[in-house]
Amino acid sequence: MQTLTNRAQPVDRRPMNLWEKLYLPAVVKGMGITLSHIFKKKATVNYPEETRPFSPVFRGLHILNRDEEGRERCTACGLCAVACPAEAITMEAAERLPGEEHLYREEKYAARYEINMLRCIFCGFCEEACPKQAIYMTETFAPANYQRKGFIYGKDDLLIPDPNNPITVKK
């Protein structure tokens, strides 16, 4: 019979010889193997104290970015919501009023911007779709909450703090 891989091994069906029948040599050999594992490097990391380095393409929780003057980049174009295969992103657009130029970069902004982290599959399409480079995925992961509604991240969860004025995030 043709084998699927070159790693196939024929089954040895010869009757066991006396050495194999004694069973104890095999046990001793096995104990040697387990003993050698005691001195091996541990495969686990002490998680909260040490974290494993992520690969550069790791996709964690989202952030909404600001520009260099601290204004929100997002213009509520909705391309991220369209690109999202899990339909996790919802938003409402609003028009910038006079006097809010220091808050929003363009004439339109997202009054409400929500990502349902229970739906999100962290595919990164929103990041790719965004024409304004407003949404990015970070290396933060493992969100935890006691209630399902806590997983719907609003703007105050997503927006990074203003580098010029850290208390500008609207509640």
Place this chain on the structure above:
Amino acid sequence: MTLLNIAIDWAFIIEKIVLISAVLAVSLLIAMYETYGERKVAAWIQDRRGPNRAGPFGILQPLADGGKLFFKEEIIPTNSNRFLFVLGPSIAMFTACLTSAVIPWGDVLTIAGREVSLQVADVNIGLLWILMVIGLGVYGVMIGGWASNNKFSLLSACRGASQVISYELPMGLSLIALFMISGSLSLKDIVEQQREGVWYVLLQPLGFLIFLICAFAECNRTPFDLPEAENELNGGFHLEYSSMKLGFYLFAEYINMFMSSVLMATLYWGGYSFPYMDSLGLSPNMVTILGILALFLKTFVFIFIFMWVRWTVPRFRYDQLMKLGWHVLIPLALLNMLVTGAVILYRQG
């Protein structure tokens, strides 16, 4: 002499009470830390770290486990026999602790001119006592499985009982070969003989091997843990047990493990004796204390072997287990006995 005329030796009574308390406390403490040790050894063998959150290196883990067991909900099944249901774990715990009575934990300590023997009871039927207690231990398993009123538990208890009984035979037979050399059933005598001569493991290697295998089976440790076979029988004979009653069963297993290790060290590896102990030129009390340490060192080695084997050898199939006991170990033990007898006769001329 009438009973009333016997002067009560108060120092003797106090000495024994202190000794009994110490032995019980030490065995409970060691059993506690065996649970921790087991998890650590398992972790190391599986390239993990093991418990390391509670206290430095996780050494408070047994307290956390115990606290958890105490606060868990206690359930007694409606259709179980309540009296027997509570009796089962009690018997398991009781018999596990009984063995310690005849084990010599050390030689004689001289305190304020009094010679204090570090053995609770130096009876001349010490080994018979141990075999009897091991035989009683099966009642814990059997009653627990029966009182649960659960087919899986009962099946598991039957397996456990037949396993313990099957392995008691070769264990007894291998010990008979040991008595033939020692000529005494007192554990103290056996240790003293090894102190003067050679350790009996050199004279009885096969007997020791059989005893070791049987000790694994009697303690229901892997590869002989069929009464607790969780993947075949939903957890085995203690399936219906919860909170501290389950804790007692598990704890009894660890005490049994400790006692078997002490027994193996005592019977075959010289007990509290160690090489050149009498030619060190130390004071007798110092030698005794070193002897206690030697006994515990040997014991810990055996406890480690128990754990090491647990994470190496897979569980036996039930028919394989019975075949090993009846077709291999009993004939081997008989052969060992015959050969020992023949050698003794030959040397007597």
